[in-house]
Amino acid sequence: MVSPFSSIRDLSKALRQKKVSSVELTKMYLKRLETLGEEHHAVAQLTEALALKQAKAADNSEARSILHGIPFGVKDLYAVKGYPTRWGSPGHEHQEFDYNATAVQKLFDLGGVLLAKLEMIELAGGGNYNTPWASRSGACLCAWDKTRWAGGSSSGSGAAAALGAAAYTLGSETAGSIVCPSAFNGDTGFRPTYGRVSRHGAMALAWTHDKLGPICRSADDCGIVLQAISGPDGLDRSTIKQKLNLNHKGKLPKIGLLKHNFKKNKAEACEKAYELAISELKKLGYEFVDVAWPELPYGDAVNIIVAAEGASAHELFIRSDRLQLLPDKYQVAGLAASLETPATDYLWAMRFRSDALKANEVWDHCDCIFMPVFYHGAVSATETFDKSFVNMGGDDGPANLLGWPAIAFPIGFEGHLPLGGEIMAPAYGEATCLKVAKDFQKVTNWHHQHPPEAM
């Protein structure tokens, strides 16, 4: 029996055994996107005609992969031929590309069925947004509570996955945009190593930081999708040539723990969830060790790089009168100001990246690091972040600067709101991330909790 929350493996099995058709699955998810998805402002554009055409074709052909006939959604920064790609921005209302993003094309080639383009923070947050409503559809609302924000910038992908409005979704991350909505919505999201997935056809915010990855409902699903969309691409010279191997071999990874100040951040629920997660992993035989990375200005470097590369990537737009169509006026000002990022600052940041490689010393002591994504559940959908993000914490380390992978997954609740934890690993360490997350999900039930409204 399939449900909107069924795993990819279960959906695939049901399709192969003809217990359900791709058209039936597609109609089920389209209906949920039209209702739940729209109510949560998660949908940028339904691709209904394409979805039904692809689903019929899938039903009438031999399975090409485990993803054959399975419906999915993508963040609206992935180009899809024949549909608008608006990057979450009212200033790009009529933008269309006449090609598919490589990741989307790969899923099409494997028999995937595209349900919708999903809503996102405008320009993936370039220019620094300060409001949840920095999006052409307004604030995308948390799957668990419509007074809360779904997180960003892959907002709609996070909400839709948690609402059971797609079998899986794709998001993107420059510095937090996959792990944040995954944590806020109780999803499992996988940020791969920089270069693992082709960025061709996906909006650039910062060329040297942007990563594309899946947001799903389990680590196993994430592994399947990441395997499908990864690989070298002649259209993106930054892609890694080495094939992704997600099979972890050898001893159990040793897990590093950073220092956290739960008390100062009034994060009792998070502390409890974090400790319980560690205890579950210990029962599985995992060893832990306290670690720290060198205190360096990683954040300053990320800020400068994102500002400079974003200003260049979007200069035409920033200098046009369309800039002022963006709803977040902090972001409008931020994008304008980013035009003045000094070249010396940018090159300092790129030189600093070599210095920051010192942070890899942390991997002399452990194979991966476990940490809370945030200290609290989803923030208010109506407050500005300077008020709502106090005591939230978050990763301010070298991970995004150095292209390290991470998988975020639910580890408990704060009241009715999910809390996320993440496993990060050195570059190329996706198999380690996946191993730990899958083991954790074998013995816990958090990823099987779904928003009551969506049941």
Added chain:
Amino acid sequence: MSKNVSRREVLAGGTALAAGAVLKLPQGKEKAPPVNTERIEKLLATPLQGEAAKNLPDAIVNVQQTSTQRWKHKLVENSEPSMVFIALKRDVRSW
């Protein structure tokens, strides 16, 4: 961890980054000297309006503060920018 975390840092790339950081929005309006917004305004098709215009000085101050902040970390003289954006294998332990 930087103790002086700007909104830029907190929200860079689409989400909060700063663990335990006290959010510090630019407070340019109170005592800070006037910020020259003309150079930027000249680059734009139309001058910023309303709230966006009000926020521009703070946004410029943010860029300047980051510039000041980054100078505190001195790099090795004549070091080169990284053109590889992930850790090379040889830089990661013995793998």
